Amino acid sequence: MIKIFIAITLLSSFSAWSKPCQIDIYPKSFLLTNISTRLTKTLIKKSNCDSATNNEFIRFLIDTKGNTSGNQISRVFSSLVNKKVKITPDRISIFKLEDYLTEKLSFTKSWYIRNIKAPTQLSAITLEKNENLNVDCPSCSYPGNKSIRLVINNTMEGTNKYHMLNAKLQVKTLALVPRGIIKIDNQPLSKSMFKKEEVFTENPSELFTNIDSLVFYKVNKSINNRPILINDLVAVSLVKAGMPTSVVLDNGVISLKSTAMPLRSAKFGETVQLRSSRSNKIIVGKVIDYNKVSISL
Structure with a gap:
């Protein structure tokens, strides 16, 4: 009885592999979302596979990028689901639309197209073999909010279809981000x-x-979970009127140090008048640190 059961199981497994189901998708697809339920109806032209296989295949496509072949996708996907699935057509291109537009529109490696919004709630843009996607964005020479026109050109029929999108052209850069919430407490940052x-x-x-x-500097508003901006900061007074301050003279040849009395409070980078404690003369220096002023001759 056990042998019969094993034989039936093996026969069923062989039958599943010997009679593949088939999924036909578009030759070129540009994804606007990672939500598989929205993409299933858009990317699959026709299929005789069950819905579970179709859904699993769409999740597989979401993680696919670039130019490939139907045969290659068939082999990889079939091994993943342990079921023979034929994928057509022969040549397939899958891209995230953000990545594709970034490649087409970015002037430097640090520029990226992000936050694409389509008025018609498109989940993907699909093209046939004889169609090509062209991008029109006259204002994409600088970052900011952009209106982008996509032109789908059919070379065989000589026709064009259009999609209008809104997106952000942004710069990827290093920033200072708080490790936690920074509250207004009138204290300098560290x-x-x-x-x-x-x-x-x-x-x-x-x-x-x-x-x-x-x-x-200190903050003029609470900051949490975002980069700190110049406008978030207020300079603190590093020297205060009437409080002895170190004065440094360094012109590359000689280096002298003395003390003087600021005539007013001043912040980092500001120029301030001081009264010399030695000669009682008025000197002018630039604030460079707490109770420290630099004088250049």
Whole structure:
């Protein structure tokens, strides 16, 4: 009885592999989403496989990128599901639309197309063998919000179809991101409060990135889970009026140190007048640290 059961099982397994089902997809697909339930109806032209196999195949395609062949996909996917599945056509291209547009529109390696929104709620753009996808974005020479026109050209019929998209052209760069919530407490910042992370932004110049200068600033608003911006910071007073301050003179030839009395409070980088404790003369210096001013001759 056991031998009969094993034989039936083997026969069923052989039968499943000897009679493959077939999934026919579009030769070229550009994905706008990773949601398999939305993509199933869009990417599959026809199929005689069961719905579970179709759904599993779409999840497989989501992780596929580039140009390949139906035979190659058939071999890999069939081994994954332990079931013979034939995939057509012969030549297949699968890309994330974000990646494809980034390659076409980015002027540098650090520019990326992100946050694509299609008015018609497209899940993917699919093309036949004789169709090509062209991209039109006149304002994509600089970062920001963009309106992008996709032109699907049919070379055999000489016709065009259009899709209008909205997206962001952003720059990938290093930024300082708080390790936790930074609250307004009127205290200077420190390096330990932040970590360096790669982020996407449309305005890199707005980011504060000088980690060594953090100690000269405090926040003017609570910050959590986002890069710190220049506008988030207020400089703290490093020298205070009437409080003895170290004065440094270094012109590359000689280096002198003395003390002087600031006539007003001043922040990092500001120029301030001081009264010399030796000569009682007024000197002018630039604030470079806590109770420290630099004088250049």
